[in-house]
Amino acid sequence: MSDIGDMLAETTARLARENTDATALARAADEAGLLRPFSQSAGELVWDDVAGLVQALGANSPVTFIADQIAGDFIATQHGVPGSGQLCLTGQTLSLSAAGTISGSARYSCGFDGDAHLLAAASGPDGRLKLARLPLDQGKHVQLDAPAEDRRVEINFDAARPSHLVDLPPEAGNPCLLAGSLVRALLIAGAVSKSLDLTVEHCKTRKQFGRPLMALQAIQQQVAQLASEVAAAAAVSGLAARHFGTADAAVLVAAARVRTARAASIAIDAAHQCHGAIGFTEEYPLHRFTRAMMSWRREFGSERFWAQEIGRTLASLEGRAAFWERAVVVAGERQAA
C-alpha cells in the first residue's frame, strides 16, 4: 500500500471510531473528502491509495454504502458522469430501450438519507452496454432481508428516465459490477483482519481449564488459519486494486472475489469457534463483521460465478503454458526496491 493509502486508512479508522452511527460516519467521511476521493483529487489518487481506505472501512465500520459511494465516484469520474450527490451501485445489468428508457430490477445497498442516484450498466437493443445514472425515486422499492446491517433494497424500473446515459467501451464489461466487486473484496480483507484481532484478544483474556484459550493447541490451530486468511485476503484484494483500470482488472477482481469469499468463510468459522457463545451475542462486536461478510461474499456475483468467469477466460487461451503465463502477466513484474 502507498504512503497516501496508509494515511487515508488511518483517517478512516479514526473517523469510524468517532462515529459509531453509519450516517454520521458518512457525513464525517464526506467532510474529510473520503467519499469522493477520485473526483476531488483530480486524478491524483488511484486505487492503490484508496484500497487502504476501503479495507479500513471493512475493519472498523462494516457498512457497505460508503464503499459503494467510493466505487461509484471512481466510475463516474472515469466515464464522465456527474459524481455529485449520493451514489449507489448495482451489479445487475438493466435493459435500455431504443427510446432511451431503462427497465428491469436491481439490488443495491443503501444508507443515505435523502436523494441518491443509482449507477447501473444497461444493455441496449444492439447489445452494447451504457452507463446510466438513475434517480432512485424513478423506481419502485422493495426492502430485502439481508445479513449485513445496512439496508439492501431491490428497485424496479419501468421505462425510467436516466439523468445521464453514456457509452461504455466495448469488451470492458460492466464497470459497476467490477468496481462493486473490488470494494467487496477489500471490505472482506478488512473484516477478516478485524475478526482476527477480536479473536486474538478474546483468546488471550478468556480463561478456561485454568489458562488462557490461546494456550490450547486446538485454538492456536484455528487462530493460525484465520491469520493466514487475513494475509491471503489482503494480498489478493490489494493486487486487484493496484491493477484496477488496466486490461487485467476483470480477471484479478474475479480472483479477488473467489479468494476473499473463501477467506470470509474460513474466518467466520474460525472466529466463532474460538469465541464460543459470546461471539453469537448482539452485545459483542464480532457479529457485525460476520454478518457484513455474509453479504459481501455473495452479492455482486457468487464465488462460483467469478470462478467460472476466470475459468472460461483461461480455457479459451492457446498454448500449453497458458495457465502459468497468464498468472504471471496479470500480476506484473516486481523490481528490487
Place this chain on the structure above:
Amino acid sequence: MHGTRDGSTCNLTELRADVRAFIAAELSGYDDRRRAESWQGFDRDFSRKLGAKGWIGMTWPVEYGGREKSLQERYIVQEELLAVGAPVGAHWVAERQSGPLLLRVGTEQQKKSVLPRIVAGELAFCIGMSESEAGSDLAAIRTRAHRTEDGWRVTGRKLWTTGAGSADMMIVLARTAPVDPEKRHHGMSQFLVDLTTPGVSINPIRDMAGASHFNEVVLDDVALPADALLGAEGAGWQQVMAELALERSGPERFLSCLPLVSAFRDELDRDDAASVEYLGRAFADLVTLRELSRDVTDAFSAGREAAVDAAIVKDLGAGFEQSAVERIADLTHWDGTASDAQGSVPALLGALSLTAPSFSLRGGTREILRGIIAKAVAA
C-alpha cells in the same frame, strides 16, 4: 516495490523470456512423471547447464562465483523452472539454504571452497536436521560432536534426510554441549560434512511412492577437521531457524502441482462447468500465493524478518497443492491408473497423488507451522 509493466521492468521480462527459452530447448518432451518430482528431480547435467547460464547462486557476491543479482530476479528463475517441473534437485537445497547459510556465518575459507562449486551446479547438499526422536521437536536431537586435538568427532543418526543418497555434502546439526532442560535450544552447532568422509554411511528409505528420496545417514565417530564447524559453536538453533525461513517461503511450496494444473487446463473439457469453475479457483489461489510469496521475497530483499509470512505461504501453499490433486482427480474421473497412452493428466496424477500427503509434512508440518503463526499473532 510493486512493478508495473513499463520500461523499468524490461530486464525482468527479458530474464523470464531467457529462462523460458532455455526450458523450451532443454526440456521439450520431458516425461510427465519426472515433472511431478518437481524440485526433488535430480539431474546434475541440468544443474550444470543452469550454472553455466549464471542462474544458480545468482544473488551471491561475484568473488564467490555469484552475479549479485536481486532476489526478485532469482525468484523469476526459480518459479519458471518449478512451473514446468524442471529437475532442479541437484542444486536446490544448496542454492536455497546451504549457500545462504555459508554466506552468512561461514569462514572465508569455507565460502571460497564451497560456494563456487554450488554456483557451477556441481555440489549437492542435504539437510542434516531431523532424527528418529527429533522430527518436529528439533531440539531433541541426539547427534553429538566433541572437540578433539585437531578437529571434531561426530556420532549420531540423521533420519528423513532428503536427497542424501545423491548429495555431496550435508550440514549436520549436532549437540556440542549437554542438554540444559531450561534452555533446550542452547548447545547445538552446525557442521559441514563431506559425505565421502570415512564413518559416514547412507541407507536409503523407500517411500510409499516407490522412490528413495528419504535416507538415514549414520555418522559413526566421524572425524572432521576443525574448520568443519559452521558458524559459532552453540549458535546452531538460531542458524537453523534462519535457514528454515528460506526453506518455507519459496515458490516450491505451491508450484509442485503446477504441471498438473497446466495439463488439466490443456486437456480440459470446456463444456464441463465444474472443471471450468475449478480452473478459476485454482487461478485465484495461484495469484494469491504468488503475491504472498513475492511479498516475502521483497521483505528478505529489504532485510526485514518474515519467518511468519513464510510459514503462511507454506501452509496455504500445501493446501493448494493437495486440493489440486484431489479436485483434478475427481473432475477428470481418474480411476487411479496411468500409462503412456492416457495423456499427461493421469501420468501426473499417478505420481503426485502418492506424494501429496508429504506436502503438508516436509519443511515443517502443518501443525508446527500453525503453531508458529499463532504464537506470532498472539505476541
